[in-house]
Amino acid sequence: MKVVFFGTPEFAARTLKKVLLSRHEIAGVVCGPDRRKGRGRKVVLPEVKQVALEKRLIIFQPEDLKDEEFLRELGGLNADFFCVVAFRILPEEVFAMPVKGCVNLHASLLPKYRGAAPINWAIINGETETGLTTFFIRKKVDTGEIIMQRKIAIEPDETFGELHDRMADLGGDLLVETMDKIEHGDFKTSVQKNSDATKAPKIYPELGKIDWAKSSSEIHNLVRGLSPKPAAYTFHNRAKIAILKTRIADYGEKAGLGEIVFVDGKSGLVVGCGEGALEILQIKPESRKDMSGAEFVRGQRIRKGVFFGE
Numbered sequence: 001m002k003v004v005f006f007g008t009p010e011f012a013a014r015t016l017k018k019v020l021l022s023r024h025e026i027a028g029v030v031c032g033p034d035r036r037k038g039r040g041r042k043v044v045l046p047e048v049k050q051v052a053l054e055k056r057l058i059i060f061q062p063e064d065l066k067d068e069e070f071l072r073e074l075g076g077l078n079a080d081f082f083c084v085v086a087f088r089i090l091p092e093e094v095f096a097m098p099v100k101g102c103v104n105l106h107a108s109l110l111p112k113y114r115g116a117a118p119i120n121w122a123i124i125n126g127e128t129e130t131g132l133t134t135f136f137i138r139k140k141v142d143t144g145e146i147i148m149q150r151k152i153a154i155e156p157d158e159t160f161g162e163l164h165d166r167m168a169d170l171g172g173d174l175l176v177e178t179m180d181k182i183e184h185g186d187f188k189t190s191v192q193k194n195s196d197a198t199k200a201p202k203i204y205p206e207l208g209k210i211d212w213a214k215s216s217s218e219i220h221n222l223v224r225g226l227s228p229k230p231a232a233y234t235f236h237n238r239a240k241i242a243i244l245k246t247r248i249a250d251y252g253e254k255a256g257l258g259e260i261v262f263v264d265g266k267s268g269l270v271v272g273c274g275e276g277a278l279e280i281l282q283i284k285p286e287s288r289k290d291m292s293g294a295e296f297v298r299g300q301r302i303r304k305g306v307f308f309g310e
Helices: 010-020 047-054 068-076 118-124 160-184 216-225 293-300
Strands: 002-007 025-030 035-037 042-044 081-085 102-106 129-136 146-153 232-236 239-248 260-264 268-272 277-285
Touching: 002 010, 010 025, 010 047, 010 081, 010 160, 025 047, 081 160, 102 160, 118 129, 118 160, 118 216, 129 160, 146 160, 216 232, 216 239, 216 277, 260 293, 268 293, 277 293
Parallel strands: 002 025, 002 081, 081 102
Antiparallel strands: 035 042, 102 129, 129 146, 232 239, 239 277, 260 268, 268 277
């Protein structure tokens, strides 16, 4: 099929690479605009655009998806099929255009975790299983008829970044398989049951503030679900520190909330929670590089009995 690919971030770029290896022809790529980032306000190209430039593909970067010139040029590609991965909400003028339909690859087992951050929320909520779904795009976001799904186990200590990369690679395979089925008309769809739907809203940095009154498992899942970015965080000596990796500790004694109950220059540190305790494996002090818990102990001269938090 002749295909237009819609996507912007790394997850979509990995998927695009898999589609490029298939027998389908990429007629064009639609991604977000270039952005200025960092202290130097350097222009950063979307990851999908970087892949498209390497392959010399036609690239569109519309600010407005209803722009008449964009719609005219998009229609002029005469594509059979549109595929969408980690992109904005498409207006009907766009998703109704191709004769073979417009399909979204979503990183959850729909109808669970509809929204912008399904991988994050699955981990934060302590799920042990997630998956990938391909579905036809309709007016209401993430509600269209399901074409294919693939279940994926979430490892107990797996972080968002680790699961994201694993799912991005598997997602490309599922999308290509879906495209093959659509090309030959060899597929059946199922309607989503709205009563089973859950939400996965956009992640904001303030979500990462650790409440040490919560259980060690809840905090552990928050850390995993936000690592490496935007990252869960706490405070030490009024300085903000990101907590990137933890492990539930085998510590049976009663401890204060956020109290450092174990310190060792070789092993690291353990912090008390509302229930249980957490071993800090990887940490990032403000304006410094990532380091192990043991490196943090040595560098900051951490003492037992000190508290994390404001």
